[in-house]
């Protein structure tokens with residue numbers, strides 16, 4: 001029996017998720033044949049359609065059903081007729097948290113055929129390591145005196161030494177395998193006092209990892225510097241909110257908001273990790289067969305890498321880049337290829353590669 | 355006696371603040387003569403030098419001393435040998451808060467001679483209206499179990515109906531005098547529950563102002579959209595932290611991080627408002643006579659406008675743009691002019707104008 005046998009849960013979800021996830025499984029199946037591993041896909045019909053039928057985004061024991069899988073490949077969640085807090089807290093956020101996927105990994109590069117809004121973006125190659133389970137994303141706090149002129153809301157950001165330590169360690173180790181430069185996004189100039197704590201813990205963790213230079217940069221100055229000198233950055237470690245903002249910003253700078261991937265990782269591998277493009281369900285173009293599958297394919301490449309199939313992961317990225325260099329581009333990038341056509345070009349590049 | 359007589363406190367402060375504030379007073383004095391109003395400047399030697407002598411950034415009764423002035427023109431605060439929390443909480447933040455300067459106004463345009471990092475930035479003309487006294491900038495919260503593995507920090511963002519209402523109203527009224535489009539920066543997709551409150555209050559306030567279209571955009575998507583379609587935005591209203599990040603980002607997009615102005619305004623005019631460039635004290639170039647005074651001059655223009663001298667304010671902006679169009683540029687913009695030389699060019703443009 002092949003020990004390289006992986007069980008992956010598929011949550012295609014909403015909108016274009018239904019089109020790009022099948023593209024990814026087609027390509028990964030081809031890679032499995034070429035690289036000698038086995039994929040078992042478990043289709044989960046969860047998401048907004050499931051919600052309309054059952055009043056929830058996934059079954060009561062959804063988390064349990066996923067728990068023995070090796071990974072989760074997610075398309076998109078979000079529906080025009082459902083409030084975000086239902087679709088997100090009902091599916092995405094519980095998976096991130098229950099499986100302690102404390103790293104949200106968001107690599108950004110400029111792929112061939114992509115036009116960046118920046119004049120000079122050659123050198124942009126950044127990975128954002130975003131804290132994914134604590135910080136500013138908390139349900140702690142509340143509202144008082146509703147509806148009166150005295151009404152107020154408080155919202156607590158919660159940072160723990162454990163939480164900062166583990167994400168900073170992951171980021172530092174990643175930087176050590178890349179160009180050795182780690183930037184920590186902060187706002188510690190005495191204004192937000194959870195941030196000096198963040199800085200202290202990050203500095204102490206990073207000092208234990210050899211070959212990594214750390215600089216801490218205020219979030220406002222960092223946003224500006226990314227625009228002005230994107231080539232100066234390698235790995236960026238950031239809190240949940242700052243990482244959310246920075247990763248969208250950087251993806252936009254690379255012209256790739258529609259094609260950027262993300263990995264929600266549980267580094268100790270006690271639980272499955274989840275891989276998803278950063279784009280949403282895009283209801284406006286759903287069902288037309290024109291969605292760009294690159295974000296999903298790139299996410300699948302991150303998944304393969306996480307599963308230990310580094311060669312297949314690299315082959316997939318090379319094939320994507322070949323297809324794009326050859327000018328096979330979807331409408332969002334100014335091309336005419338549909339989802340299927342692009343996917344076929346990737347498959348062709350795979351079989352002609354190596 | 356001239357009723358158009360204004361008393362303005364000058365806090366040149368640290369580093370290049372000492373060079374650009376005198377540039378501004380020279381120009382404003384010339385404007386006063388031409389436009390028939392009187393300026394009385396009160397020099398305040400506050401800042402880091404004052405700190406080294408007296409152990410504080412300003413006198414104990416500093417706020418009181420400022421309280422009967424018509425406005426405050428500030429250069430920069432910040433010193434390499436002093437922690438930010440001293441310089442900021444000792445001067446800048448108390449002035450913003452004690453004088454209830456709840457609007458932080460940050461206009462961004464692309465001035466002549468400035469090179470934007472974006473390929474296409476023609477249409478960028480945005481004003482950020484940042485909430486300036488509450489929200490995420492709060493000293494509420496704390497750290498527990500210091501130094502142990504259980505250590506944690508919590509930080510509370512505090513939003514009030516009063517606070518959101520007044521800043522949203524200001525932003526909506528401003529949008530009505532411009533292109534009628536107001537974007538509210540939010541993160542309300544169920545994650546940070548103070549933000550639905552922000553959204554509700556903003557929507558209800560804006561609905562009372564005629565001729566203003568409101569859209570609420572998630573902060574991550576907004577950062578990306580600003581990079582991709584800067585021309586789509588007119589006035590942006592944002593919380594303290596979001597406004598801080600967005601205004602630096604937008605200034606960078608316009609290539610003008612070193613020249614952008616800001617106004618800390620108390621709209622009911624119960625207290626003086628404060629005008630300051632967004633750049634810092636720039637210790638690396640201080641004392642060399644090469645600092646770009648545009649941020650300070652532009653801030654002085656906002657001050658004149660606030661004082662009711664709209665004609666002088668406009669004349670000042672026109673003169674700055676004339677000098678820059680004529681190619682008189684400081685080193686940061688690739689030119690060779692020093693602070694004095696640029697200032698003289700502005701004065702020349704003023705006397706040849708109108």
Ligand SMILES: CC(C)[C@H](C(=O)O)[C@@H](O)C(=O)O
Pocket residue numbers: 088244543545574
């Ligand atoms: C959809 C939303 C909850 C999410 C987030 O803020 O985490 C998204 O913006 C992301 O970055 O994955």
Ligand SMILES: CC(C)[C@H](C(=O)O)[C@@H](O)C(=O)O
Pocket residue numbers: 189191220442598
């Ligand atoms: C210096 C700092 C306190 C300040 C802020 O965050 O308000 C600065 O970034 C600004 O935007 O004026």
